[in-house]
Amino acid sequence: MIREWKDSTIKRFLKEGRGSGEGSEYKSWLQVQDINSQGRSTRTYSYKSQRVIHLLSDLQLYYWYLLEFDDMVLDVREQFPLLDFHEMNIPIDQELEKKLFSTKTDVPHVFIVSFMVTRIDQSGNSFYEARAIKSSTELTKKATIERLEMQRRYFEKKQIDFGVVTEMNINKQLARNIGWVLTAYDIQDYPNLVRNFLYLKEDLLRYLSNHTATFQMVFQRIEKDYQLDEGLGLILFKHLVATKQIKLDLNRKIDMSRNVEEYRIELPGIKSGGDKHAVNG
Structure with missing residues (x-):
């Protein structure tokens, strides 16, 4: 100083x-x-x-x-x-x-x-x-x-x-989680996400409504369905959390191998009760 x-x-x-x-x-x-x-x-x-x-x-x-x-x-x-x-x-x-x-x-x-x-x-x-x-x-x-x-x-x-x-x-865990999702607040550098954003968002929200699925399974599915590079499913998820389009418990460490239901995730316009499509790992 x-x-x-x-x-x-x-x-x-x-x-x-x-x-x-x-x-x-x-x-x-x-x-x-x-x-x-x-x-x-x-x-x-x-x-x-x-x-x-x-x-x-x-x-x-x-x-x-x-x-x-x-x-x-x-x-x-x-x-x-x-x-x-x-x-x-x-x-x-x-x-x-x-x-x-x-x-x-x-x-x-x-x-x-x-x-x-x-x-x-x-x-x-x-x-x-x-x-x-x-x-x-x-x-x-x-x-x-x-x-x-x-x-x-x-x-x-x-x-x-x-x-x-x-x-x-x-609350350092909360702060770390917020910092983690804010890295994806702006997704302009990912044209595949921007181009198909509305469809991607709709499907990701639907897949996340299956509370027995893990985050990892959900992201793998969205990447497979849209032929996205590995990791873009996670970036999309982080963006939706950062922009408050998805809410979940940010007070605990987010483990991609854990079930979605453990984080009390809230999805706009999606009723809880499971996804009609099975998510395959």
Whole structure:
């Protein structure tokens, strides 16, 4: 990570538009290229926000998967800077006041929250929530606690809900499964799937309605019926889950050798009770 904030660095970031905008126009304040290579960082595309997302740890990645898949989330702004922090006149004691400026350069610290999330409530009204992603070991450090306390006071004054998320609060299996299906959200690179999509979808849904079949058997059948390359049945399935056209239990590891019925799969327009066609392995 950037070791020492300089006035020139902050001015450059502001000139680049970092930390500003919403949706596809937002630019992350910290980006992957700003981070030392030994860190765990990821660039990934958000179909919700329509732009590349910059995530600086595995925990951030896992939590972002949950946000990306959440229908009540409209937008996510990662590495969000509190650029007006020093203008907010936040009550800070003498000990915390020492943390407001760099001891080396005297440049004001730019505090960053991991995610600024735009959500909607049940009535369709939008609101913000801020989330700091930290490992539980980080919360044993005095400096981390002090930074989080300043953020808490900032968001309290802004009347924005603020919370700290650790690995204890993240369902990692759910997050991994979401990340797994999102790799097939866009299937434009598979012309055979795009060309026959409606027929493929209809037949795949019908085959999946036979709950005694395994996923593997279903995918082999769809590939055989449509003369698809091996693996395209799985990609089609992942795409339908990623786009919420199929729902199933994503809280457990998905094993292709297991029966469909074990995952409480929900298929639109298909009544449970079995497929009239037998699925042969």
